[in-house]
Amino acid sequence: MTVWDRPEPSNRPVPLDRERIVAAAIALADEGGLEAVSLRKVAGRLDAGPMRLYGYISTKEELFDLMVDEVQAEIxxxxxxxxxxxxxxALAHRTRQAALRHEWLADLLGGRPAMGPNGLAVAEATLAPLAGLADIDTVMRAVETVSAYFTGAIRREIAHLRAERATGQTKLDWQRAHGPHVTKMLATGRFPSLAKVVHDGTHVDAEASFTTxxxxxLDAVSAQLTGPPA
Incomplete structure (x- = not known):
């Protein structure tokens, strides 16, 4: 029985419900990442004993599932x-926007399918307009391909943001710090293609790169959905 199917215990002193528990867990994760989330810390934020939470949630994995589903409502x-x-x-952009608000989401993207009510609503909203464009297997490969792209792109963007915070260096600061070394290596002539990128490439921000x-x-996927059968 999933956490969504299992009934919540009757109310006791210090009112609790899964909605309050999940909200507290998301607040902790937004502040300090998934490593900041434990049933003990969530209980502390709610002024409840840790054992109280086990009536509502059996494992940390269930808590993560509930947290993801709550954020899926934003998608x-x-x-x-x-x-x-x-x-x-829309799926790609709204997932990216949600991950920028809740960076811990990037760590949970690409895992098991989201089976909560909001996750199912996201899947339905994505699949409904695709129905009839191709056979169901082709449709699913299309969704998987787009999901693989935005999952990787979002994780990369979040990793860069975390690195900036950890080092105190912006992307420009990092480039300046490493500039002399890169210039020296490019001057050897061993990396002509990389030199062209460094000297002639257009540097765009994360959103523009993601969108492009x-x-x-989407061009490639659309051709498979609307083109003649192979």
Whole structure:
């Protein structure tokens, strides 16, 4: 029986419910990442004994599942997209925006399918406009391909943000600090392709890079969904 199917215990002194528990866990994770979340710390934030929480949640993994599903509510589109490409685009951008608000989400993306009510709503909103464009297996490969792209891109972006905070260096600071070494290595002539990137490449921000890559992936996926069968 999943955590969503299991009834909550009757109320006792210090009112508790899964909604309050999950809200406290998300607040802890937003402040300090997933490593800041434990049933003991969540209980402390709620002024309850840790054993009280086990009536509502059996394991930390269940708590993480509930946290992800709560954030999935932020990914459900405000209006149902009317075409498949827009549904996939909305899924990618809304997931990125949610991960930037809750960086710990990046650590849980790409794992087991989200089976909570909000996760299922996200899946339905994504799949509904794709129905009829191709057979169901092709549709699922399309969703998986787009999801693989934005999961990797989001994790990379979050990793950069964490590195900046850990070192106190912005991307520009890091480039300046490593500039002399890179210049010396490029001057050897051993890395002509890399030199072209460094000297001639256009540097764009994370959002522009994410959007460009996503549109390229959507171009390829759309061709499989709307093109003639192979």
């Amino acid at each position: 459900v589109p405000d209006e149902q997209p009317d075409d498949g490409r827009e549904a996939l685009r 890559g996503l549109e390229w992936v």
